[in-house]
Amino acid sequence: MSQPPLLSVEDLSVEFRTRSGTVRALEAISFAIARGETVGVVGESGSGKSVTAYTVMRLLDDAARITSGRIMFGGLDMLGADAGTLAELRGRELSMIFQNPRASLNPIRRVGQQIADVLLRHANVGAKEAGERAVALLAEVGIPEPSRRAKAYPFELSGGMCQRIGIAIALACRPALLIADEPTTGLDVTTQATIMDLVSELGRARGMATMLITHDLGLATERCDRVVVMHAGHVVEDAPTAALFAAPRHPYTARLFAATPRPGLALSEISTIPGGLPDLRRDDLPPCRFSTRCDRRRDACDAPPLPRVTHQGRLVACHNPL
Amino acid sequence: MFGLLARRLAAALPTLAGVIVVTFLMTRALPGDPAAYFAGPAATREAVEEIRRQLGLDQPLWVQFGDYLADLARGDLGLSITTGQPVLADIAQRLPASAELTLIGLLIAAGFGVPMGVAAALRPNSWVDHLCRVIATAGVSLPTFFTGLLLVYVFYYQLGWAPAPLGRLDAFSSPPPQVTGFYLIDSLLAGDIETFTGAAAQLALPALTLGIFALAPIARMTRGSMLSVLSSDFIRAARAAGLSGNTIVIRYALRNALLPVVTTLGMVLSFLLGANVLVEKVFAWPGIGSYAIEALIASDYAPVQGFVMAMAILYVALNLVIDLAYQAIDPRVRIEA
Ligand SMILES: Nc1ncnc2c1ncn2[C@@H]1O[C@H](COP(=O)(O)OP(=O)(O)OP(=O)(O)O)[C@@H](O)[C@H]1O
Ligand SMILES: [Mg+2]
Numbered sequence: 312m313s314q315p316p317l318l319s320v321e322d323l324s325v326e327f328r329t330r331s332g333t334v335r336a337l338e339a340i341s342f343a344i345a346r347g348e349t350v351g352v353v354g355e356s357g358s359g360k361s362v363t364a365y366t367v368m369r370l371l372d373d374a375a376r377i378t379s380g381r382i383m384f385g386g387l388d389m390l391g392a393d394a395g396t397l398a399e400l401r402g403r404e405l406s407m408i409f410q411n412p413r414a415s416l417n418p419i420r421r422v423g424q425q426i427a428d429v430l431l432r433h434a435n436v437g438a439k440e441a442g443e444r445a446v447a448l449l450a451e452v453g454i455p456e457p458s459r460r461a462k463a464y465p466f467e468l469s470g471g472m473c474q475r476i477g478i479a480i481a482l483a484c485r486p487a488l489l490i491a492d493e494p495t496t497g498l499d500v501t502t503q504a505t506i507m508d509l510v511s512e513l514g515r516a517r518g519m520a521t522m523l524i525t526h527d528l529g530l531a532t533e534r535c536d537r538v539v540v541m542h543a544g545h546v547v548e549d550a551p552t553a554a555l556f557a558a559p560r561h562p563y564t565a566r567l568f569a570a571t572p573r574p575g576l577a578l579s580e581i582s583t584i585p586g587g588l589p590d591l592r593r594d595d596l597p598p599c600r601f602s603t604r605c606d607r608r609r610d611a612c613d614a615p616p617l618p619r620v621t622h623q624g625r626l627v628a629c630h631n632p633l
Numbered sequence: 634m635f636g637l638l639a640r641r642l643a644a645a646l647p648t649l650a651g652v653i654v655v656t657f658l659m660t661r662a663l664p665g666d667p668a669a670y671f672a673g674p675a676a677t678r679e680a681v682e683e684i685r686r687q688l689g690l691d692q693p694l695w696v697q698f699g700d701y702l703a704d705l706a707r708g709d710l711g712l713s714i715t716t717g718q719p720v721l722a723d724i725a726q727r728l729p730a731s732a733e734l735t736l737i738g739l740l741i742a743a744g745f746g747v748p749m750g751v752a753a754a755l756r757p758n759s760w761v762d763h764l765c766r767v768i769a770t771a772g773v774s775l776p777t778f779f780t781g782l783l784l785v786y787v788f789y790y791q792l793g794w795a796p797a798p799l800g801r802l803d804a805f806s807s808p809p810p811q812v813t814g815f816y817l818i819d820s821l822l823a824g825d826i827e828t829f830t831g832a833a834a835q836l837a838l839p840a841l842t843l844g845i846f847a848l849a850p851i852a853r854m855t856r857g858s859m860l861s862v863l864s865s866d867f868i869r870a871a872r873a874a875g876l877s878g879n880t881i882v883i884r885y886a887l888r889n890a891l892l893p894v895v896t897t898l899g900m901v902l903s904f905l906l907g908a909n910v911l912v913e914k915v916f917a918w919p920g921i922g923s924y925a926i927e928a929l930i931a932s933d934y935a936p937v938q939g940f941v942m943a944m945a946i947l948y949v950a951l952n953l954v955i956d957l958a959y960q961a962i963d964p965r966v967r968i969e970a
Contacts, residue, residue, distance in 0.1 A: 365869075368873055370869055398872075398876075398877065400875065401872065401874065401875035402874035407873040409869075409873075411866055415866045415869075417885050419889060419962065419965070420888075428876055429876065432876055432877060433875060466965050480874055
């Protein structure tokens with residue numbers, strides 16, 4: 312690789328100190344995203360996808376501690392950057408859209424004004440031009456009657472409309488990387504598809520890299536160049552989509568595929584993944600956090616460290632891969 | 634807008650009816666015989682009975698209530714036995730004094746309480762937070778008359794910064810020509826700076842006393858609601874969009890956090906109206922609170938009834954204003970209304 316990746320996360324560990332113990336939410340995770348690339352991050356609920364996104368954005372709450380690792384974004388050391396630098400970067404170079412579109416908007420501020428706030432902050436424009444550009448952005452994300460809708464409050468718009476506003480805010484300043492944290496959860500299927508089309512289309516037009524977080528492996532294989540599979544705070548597999556789809560190597564990925572509905576697969580053939588995520592507050596977490604649910608487990612699996620084998624551009628964290 | 638106003642006023646009618654009945658019964662149930670008080674200690678038994686007849690106090694209770702209602706309908710709140718004036722005139726004359734004191738007290742409480750709450754919420758469990766908590770707890774746990782006396786002792790008696798606690802203006806000034814009845818406003822309207830500063834100096838300590846008392850609920854409410862707003866999704870989204878700290882704290886968080894604070898202002902105001910009574914007594918403030926206390930001590934029914942009615946009307950009116958303020962900030966309510 313001649314060019315360094317746009318985003319690289321190396322050996323990142325994050326813990327939450329809570330009253331009931333320390334939650335080891337991320338442990339030594341690594342992945343990278345190149346310019347213009349779309350990378351999916353998949354895994355069950357609680358596997359640490361959102362925590363990863365918040366850590367990259369440096370939006371973790373006070374209970375969180377980053378205990379190891381490095382995050383480089385476009386040459387900037389994100390973990391060493393001060394608050395001012397980060398605030399300059401966010402919304403301009405690095406944006407995020409959220410899982411719950413309506414709750415992510417200020418309930419008592421007009422949506423056009425909320426878009427304009429971002430432009431005023433980053434785009435070096437006056438109030439009037441910011442307002443005009445906000446309306447143009449609304450049109451761009453496919454909102455009919457944009458100048459009227461700019462004056463609406465979030466509660467007057469549907470969930471899909473609110474997510475379009477979220478996209479308009481995130482893309483207002485043409486960021487280099489968009490982090491989309493389950494952008495279509497809670498929306499109906501048709502709206503899901505249009506929202507995803509919108510993100511891919513605008514992303515392509517702007518040459519923007521996208522980190523698409525989802526629990527839906529099907530969606531990820533459909534939309535992404537590469538997929539990072541997470542389980543209980545570990546990256547268990549990281550591979551180009553086609554290779555992953557053709558032959559998953561980590562037992563968890565295989566299980567995820569088996570649990571994903573596909574055309575040509577009867578409902579009875581869809582299997583569920585046995586067991587649940589281990590309690591991340593335990594002090595004696597096994598090196599492989601999937602071992603208790605795994606049918607390919609061997610004695611070696613209980614001995615640290617967890618292997619992280621990279622072969623032909625794909626990473627597998629397993630002693631006994633498929 | 635007018636629909637809402639009418640609906641709110643209609644909803645207040647049962648409250649007012651209840652207040653009328655309760656005040657009537659309450660004053661009758663209080664110990665003390667107004668006829669005896671009015672007749673004086675030297676009066677004979679016959680003289681007292683004569684006065685009782687004149688006052689209508691020998692009639693059955695429901696007849697007295699009927700008379701009372703008929704008088705109310707004519708806007709007649711009765712005569713004060715102590716001042717010899719119509720109660721309505723007394724109250725109309727004294728109400729602005731109380732209203733000015735209460736509102737300035739509330740302004741002081743909000744002016745300090747809201748920033749304190751915000752500062753505490755921005756750094757929970759820091760020394761700022763603890764300091765705010767100590768100040769607020771001290772303010773609300775000290776009885777108002779004690780705070781008042783303490784302030785008088787320190788700022789009048791010891792330091793000599795404040796004027797003597799003897800009413801709205803010192804003996805050498807005359808009140809400004811009446812427009813609103815608020816000396817601060819009327820003196821400014823008359824362009825009389827000297828009276829303005831005089832009135833402000835007199836007002837400072839009693840208003841501060843009330844402000845200190847009302848600080849705690851406002852600061853606590855602001856802190857709590859700021860904390861919950863600051864941890865909400867849209868604040869995280871605003872930070873993800875890189876908005877500046879000021880925009881996030883003031884335009885995004887505080888405006889949302891103030892909604893529940895505005896709602897509690899109604900409760901705070903009713904606290905203040907209650908606390909007013911003692912503060913007026915301490916500072917010889919010629920408001921309706923001290924008027925009511927004097928009447929109560931003299932078993933003078935009419936002013937007490939008038940006072941409670943005035944308070945009820947004031948309370949309803951202030952809550953209406955608060956509702957309108959809430960609507961002005963929250964678009965969601967505007968649509969429903
Ligand atoms: N503020 C926090 N305090 C304590 N634990 C937390 C906190 N935030 C996240 N966690 C824990 O970190 C782990 C990962 O959570 P995360 O929200 O990243 O999951 P996720 O993969 O995004 O799941 P979902 O698909 O439900 O969004 C979970 O075990 C969660 O309980
Ligand atoms: Mg999540």
